Amino acid sequence: MAKSTTCPARVQSVFILFFSISFLLTSLPLSAQKKSRQKTTSTTATNIVLTDKETSRYRIVVPAAATPHELKASQVLQDYLLQISGVALPIVADNKGRSRYEIVLGQNERLAEAGIAVDFNKLKEDGFLIKTDSLRLIIAGGNEKGTLYGVYTFLEKYLGCRMYSDKVKVIPTQKRIALAQINDLQVPVILFRDTHYRGTWDAEYTDWHKLDHDKEGGRPDWGMWVHTFNELVPPQNYYKEHPEYFSMVNGKRIPTQLCLTNPTVLEITIQNLRRKIAQNPTATYWSVSQNDNRNFCTCDNCRAIDEREGSPSGSIIQFVNQVAQQFPDKVISTLAYEYGRKAPKSLKPQRNVNIMLCSIEVNRDKPISEDPTSDDFRRDVEEWGKISKDIIVWDYVIQFNHLVSPFPNLHVLQPNIAFFAKHGVTAMFEQGNREVGGEFAELRSYLISKLLWDPNQNVDVLMDDFLQGYYGAAAKPIRTYINEMREALQKSGATLKIFGTPYDAATSYLTPALIRRYEQLFDEAEVAVNQDATLLERVKIARLPLEYAIMEQAKKNFTGEQGVFVKTDGQWKVRSAIRAKIDPFVDLCNRQGVTQVKEWSTSPEEYRAAMYRLFSQGMKEHLACNKKVKFLSPVSESLPAEANKMLTDGVRGSHDYAFNWFSFSGKDLEVVIDLEEIKPVKRIESAYHQFAFWLGILPKKVEYSVSIDGENFEQVGLVNNTLPIDQYGGIQRDFVSEFTPRNARYVKVKAYTIGNTPEWHPGAGRPANMRIDEIVVE
Template sequence: MSRLIYPLFLFAFILNACNTTPEITLIENGDSGYQIVTPDAPADEEYRAAAELQLYLEKMSGVSLPLVRFSEKTEGPAIWVGNFEKEEALGEHRIRIRENDGNLEVSGGSPRSVLYAAYTFLEDVLGCRFYSPDAEKVPKVGRITIPIGLNYEYSPPVTTRTVHSRLFYDNPSFADKRKVTNEAFPTYVPEARVHTFHRFLPESEYYRDHPEYYALREGRRIPTQLCLTNSEVLQLVKDTVAALLERYPEARVISVSQDDNQQYCQCRACSAINEREGTPSGSLIQFVNEVAAAFPDKTISTLAYQYTRQAPLHLKPAENVLITLCSIECDRSAPIAQNCREFARDLIAWGEKTDKIRIWDYTTQFTNFLAPFPNLRTLQPNIQLFSENNAKWIFEQHSHQPSEL
């Protein structure tokens, strides 16, 4: 829990520091000797971080600090924004805010982390608040200071945070302020995000001539899921994944995942694996691991959803496999640990096998968006439970569309 209340800790530190240590004055009585400095070739998010600091410092004090590149800097103290060569490397998601010899440094392990560091400084040091796209609190002050010795670093335990809602997708700058993504599947191949089996082997293309590529159910092949022990299916999926990754070279993640039904293959070979592993996720993980081995520099995402939610007894996901664990069955009126113990058990089991877990959670009543959905008191304990069990990505599915079902 302590990891999730870091803003309060930082704010308390600042208050205490202001009472016991000397301060550096950034702006006072409409004047400042500071300038905001970015690298000579800042990434887009580094420059935005600097521009946002310039904007909100002016909103607070009425003073607009000069914003310059490193090569344009003049004599005097500075607010350094971004990653400069003189700095040691930080982890991709780590942020740093520190006073150094009269200067303020706002940096992070990636351009996006720099932007998050800037908003953290505005919120937790200067007292700004961002409530909605059109509602914020910006203190009006004549003097802006920071304590000498300010040195704050933080790495979020949940590195990719998504709320599937128009609130954030239609307002990307507000999403940045709240430190959540402004798209549903960042870094994914656009055409292969979830439920991809039918995309890789379309029924219209393969079913008539190769029914053996599909699930065996009650003695006949049906095009609901793939047969995951068929070597030709494996090769076709690898070929399709390779083609998609070539088409989208910037993508880092591609989904190789079951379709949205429970009619999985029950042929002899698939059933043997599933019986050994105690769950139908056994044949899925074996299949996905083989795909992942062909693409070691990419992440292969798959689902632990409905019939594959239970972790296999013996198999472990490969290092570059991301498990997307879905809590669709859970009651939201109480914490998952209390009211959805089977899901909590499965989460713990997956967390013992891998540290690459993405949670697909739900924050609305899809059959009636106006119906009560009493999850205000359960969001925090649920997210804490996810984080404690190796969930690095959390996707909260809200009412993105006017009607979902």
């Protein structure tokens, strides 16, 4: 995709041409698998000397009517040859004078004159041929960026150049550039290749690594990307007067998804999509796809289709097919995601319908092809492949709840991409970190980009080449760190999930003993490059995830050797080793440009603030600490077994709402704490967490009351919430009430929910979740 032609045509006519090759001037082989069909022929005999002692008889020949990409290819080649050899080769058009010494670029008249047959139909858009013929070097590519991609491949594969990141390139110098015979034909099986890492948005990185996005990470050929139901039929415009346009869930219409069997919804969708296409007529792909929630319509008509088809994809495909019929010159894309991932039994997508199949549920500790828990996903890939010839896979490669955290999945990247290619997938979007940074962001970007072009490459060779080029003398201990973490995960038998946490891994790949070993390896890495400030900074950035994991596990443990707090001389104090980590961690994140440590929330500065909040709150053995909590609401039968301990255990929640925040949905909180004896009380506080995007919303207000007998309560505090719910980042707020001391044995806390979210909210009509932390009584 992101091309000028549609995916169905590509799928029917593209064949894999990968064969293993041997590098001439580099140590990086393209593939370690003989089954690859990428074709290269070379011998050791030198027959072309492009430059020698800062002189050259060669010139670069472009077509007289060269495309912008062919012209760019000539300029890139000229520039890099100058940097490598000190020689500036002239660029001339193919209608000028002839010479025996030419580098022939693009779809060039010289090819026919020399009797060189190039099947440009086989090259399609991005494929290319690098070939020597007599004294000529030929780099000819497909009708989009093929020639440009061929030039970058020539520079990397035959002249030893590298682009490891948007900021790190290697351009070796050599006065004499001599080439052996070359016959290198490459046509990718994956035609649309994209990964979500900011560093890959650099224009040259994008071209060098053959990715399909622009300098903002956008996809120019896509008019709308995903989750578009609300954009096409906005609830704020229609829900109040026409709730029937939206999903029926548990007998009630709520604006979470569309009612896909309502004819007026179809009409509005087509009308609004037509307007959007008129505003961007050159875009080919237009997403008509479900919102990012699971509350699909279960009205009689929608349910009948879904039951007949064995999946909610039934009503989705029927609806999208009707939309697609109105736009025969466009491709209408829809999601096979979560509730709609399973293919329908009998319905088939129209010719111009694209299926975006998402792998969000699969584990990342084993390749999809080998993981028993991925049986249903493998089935879905196969079933969609039988009924659709235009499939893009949306895959996920990082831990979203903790973007800056160890996530040992590098070993599954190659087999998973190869699995999709084997099953006919011709377009892939690898969702990494849309923010800056993340664990081994540069390495992941590099590996993914290379594998999307050729899924059969030897990932170990790719990784070693990157580590040596990017980290220098620190490469060996960093590679050992990667290997040992992967081995620990595999030995433990634990699963690896994209919504996991560093404290989930405390018994698998992040045990205390392993963490000490990893610290030793990074100490070695830092010593190895301590005379090079640039390499040392890269090593410290690579160490950030380990430092983050240590801090996160300390919050989970809370006290003791691996905790935040330790008791010294009868007093709880912040452990010095943890206090010493937070500022260097945040400062380095800021230097690197890290924007968030958690998807959608928590900037490094917010993370620092959350840690200092925890330090200041301390481990308090307050009056309610470890005292019994009685729940009046929500009712005890609906609560986890540990609920009556969580609110008074002394352990505080922090930036991550998944840890130590007691959470429930759609109810007020009302609890009574028995202090076990009458004591003077003068201060009560309780903490709450808001992450409104995912329905975690602060209470409207919190009331505090005290009692001596547990029957008659006196209100001593009322705290109203003043923070809006349209701030979608993570927010922690302490609701504090101080008052004239009262004698009391019982303390009541009542926090009022906002109820269901309003119409304008992404979770419109759904009950809010309340998340509460420690109740402190002093």
